[in-house]
Amino acid sequence: MLKIIRDKLPELLTAWARGARVLVPRERGGTRVFLPWEGEGELALGQGNTLEPPKDLFFPRTETMYRYQVQGKDASLAEEPAADARQVLVGVRSCDAKSLAIMDDAFLTKGYVDEFYRQRRENTRVIALACTEASPTCFCTAFGIDPGRAEGVDVQMWPVEGGYLLEAVTEAGQELLRQAGDLLAEEGDAQPPAAAVPPLQVDVSGVTEKLQRMFEHPYWTAVSRKCLGCGACTYLCPTCYCFDIQGENQGDSGYKFRCWDSCMFSEYTRMAGGHNPRPSKKERLRNRFLHKLQYFPERYGKFACVGCGRCLDRCPVNVDITRVIREVKEVTL
Amino acid sequence: MKGIQEQMRARARELLAQGAVQMVIGWEKGTFWYLSPPAFVTDPEDCDRLVWDEFCTNNLAKYLLDYKHTGDRIALFVKGCDARGIVRLLQDNQIDREKVYLIGIKCPGVKDGRQAAALGEARRGEVPLAEKCRYCTHPEPVLYDELLAGDAAAREAAPGEGRFAEVAKVEAMSPDERYAFWTAAYDRCLRCYACRNVCPACNCRECIFDRSQSGWCGKQMQRSENMFFAITRAMHVAGRCIECGECERVCPEGIPIMALNKKIIKDLNELFGEYEAGVDLEKMPPLGQYKLDDPEEFH
Amino acid sequence: MAEAARVNPLVPQVGRITRIIDETPDVKTFHVTTEAGKPFTPMPGQLAMLSLLDVGEAMFSITSQGLEHLELAIKKVGMLTDALHEAEPGQAVGIRGPYGNGFPVEELKGKDLLFIGGGIGLAPVRSLINYCIEHRQDYGHLWIIYGARSPADLCFKDDLFKNWPQVENCRVDVTVDKGDAEWKGHEGFVPAFVEELHPDPAGKVAITCGPPIMIKFVLQSMEKLGYKDEQIITTLEMRMKCGIGKCGRCNLGSCYVCLDGPVFTLAQLKQLPNEY
């Protein structure tokens, strides 16, 4: 096992930043998010998770797809160049690492590959940071996630006294650690610290099967009453990937972009003729929970929730997915 | 504050049992000790869910719009700011006074849930007042059908000074600093519309931000569109903002929205004379009426 | 571009409208082609994303195709379709696809087919009718029951009154909700007309598409006539953006209408949440 002392970490980030854009949790406007490392400044690797998940780095909030020209009856279009810049993402927690596997299913399987996502995903190396302390809103273990060791990452890091232990998981990870040179020292017998124990315990077994029989249940009316119908939960969710495609016209030319969208909004499913299959917040909230806990498992064999707790932390009215799971299991049919 | 909670449950039970109302909207205990989210009670047996504590933060007025087209009569617990929200909705002809039964609570001010989470339950007593309550001018409801007699007397109305302190801070900056301040804030905006959805002044049946096809505002989450959203919403609630501070509280990104709303309130006060939205049913907002001697400057 | 070999499914080809046919006061059929010929070769019931680049993009069913072009019948309902109705032949458009599962043409082989359409709902069904006519020996009797609000609102009049009735072993019955001075045909709603004609379910598969309210009552009528859920096929409409089962909005339970639909048997639909 290799170790880096805390004060040397910025140097390591700077070394990686020579060949890639390095993104690491930092403070911005009173919250912590993944921001580019430009050689100086404070890191915010402690204190649990970032406010926003790193999904923006693979699936940007807004992304131009192609530009077009229209003149009279003629038109032409040009694709945007591929997003081939290399990225190194440092300090990803196990829950967010798992969310990438979920996004991969959505964007890369079932007959079509989303090229925008694929390019960014393939050009990004992920360095995980184990959790030794949980936030009150954490429940990743409910989904079989180990807060002490992330899945599908290139390097695993653990916080220890005075610094971090690092272990390469993939070939690309080994290369990253080679780049560190003598910033890393061998710590032969060092043991990773104990993983955090998330305080919220939720048993998700059987919830998909239960939900399959609950589509028409009055529970959805009750649980949706307090929902404001805002999109905070979906935009802060590491596994929500819905998007919209829109255009922006500027005279004879313009561009088509895609941007995040939220199933909580009325416009999301409203058709051109005015018909809306999910007309009120009851149907929309139900769809959100069913998507996470029933539809996604049915389609891809896993839950579309990683227990990061962001929705629970930021929902203005305390709509709590762990409570929904518990209540759904208690409902009598 | 136990007294109020007991009365709350008792009145809710009576009203539901008598059939005087079909629903009671109050607060209940949430996932954590520092959360008391909105509760909707329809069964008299279920009234013990209701709580009254220092985290009953949510302004409940907006929920009445969800039941606008039902025949239901609804009882609502109102703090000072909730009652002002009701006045706003009444002035905008959004709700029918006859269908609402208001149970007033003298509000001592609610506490900041986020700081409570950081301090921990052991230090519950040290949790500071929520930002939105610091300069509250009407802790006692301005409109109600009955007022709960509480053992916790309402806090003295906060002194007026300080109410515009944040505004003054921004005003004191140079133009480029102000630009940097606001763009840094709104570059974070996710356009989740929590601010709009919680706001009792935002009650349009169709919001232009839900009609991206209209072409007025692009759905791009980027600087120009985010600022367009910010300015449009601020101007739209101008003269109707009741300073409940809910927009700023619910913002997941912590954008100082009230520093924008309060700027407009301050300007309106200077141009049109002192006015507080949602206080007096009879007194229409300055921008909601036209007078020949209106100042030219406010467009 | 290093990755040029990959085709980005969200980026359309640029094509042109080569011909526009007025079907009804608010429906036109557009022929679309590209410089390289037909944009792609869809199966009956599949969909295409059509755009006016500076207006917008939406999903339409492909009602028919020729050797060099696709045909899309489009009703005027919103911003994009209004603009399309203003367009003239030669207008450049964006087109991508084909999307969706299409009708199960293999499974339908050897069966008698009953087509029930209402209004613009004939558009997707027509792709299958024409396919069956092209592969006439593979399919049994073809029976088309179609209705619209008024005689003027009947789509594809040439097919209904000239082309299809001439096809061997094919029957066409047309109704309108309300006729006019010249209308000599049947008057009444489609579901009642179907019951009146009482097509025998034996050996048949019914394919229906129309406004949601018509489908609802047609399904009740079919049940009365003894059709089983497996014998009824319908095609659905949803708001769509990506067309490739990613963007989220057109889901019915764990199915995406753009990818796993739009064609479903009634038996399949009954397994899915009633949210369309």
Place this chain on the structure above:
Amino acid sequence: MQRVLQYMGLEPERFQARWVSGSEGPRFAETITRLTEDIRALGPNRKLRDGA
């Protein structure tokens, strides 16, 4: 509105509103001329530009 723009660090002169009746053609022309002059004096707007 001008006050709000100023508060956000934008140049307030870029937004002007005047009451002009349908019958006041000359006043309308004059207003627009003055507005264009004001804007020209300010030069191109560099703020709130995306991707600049």
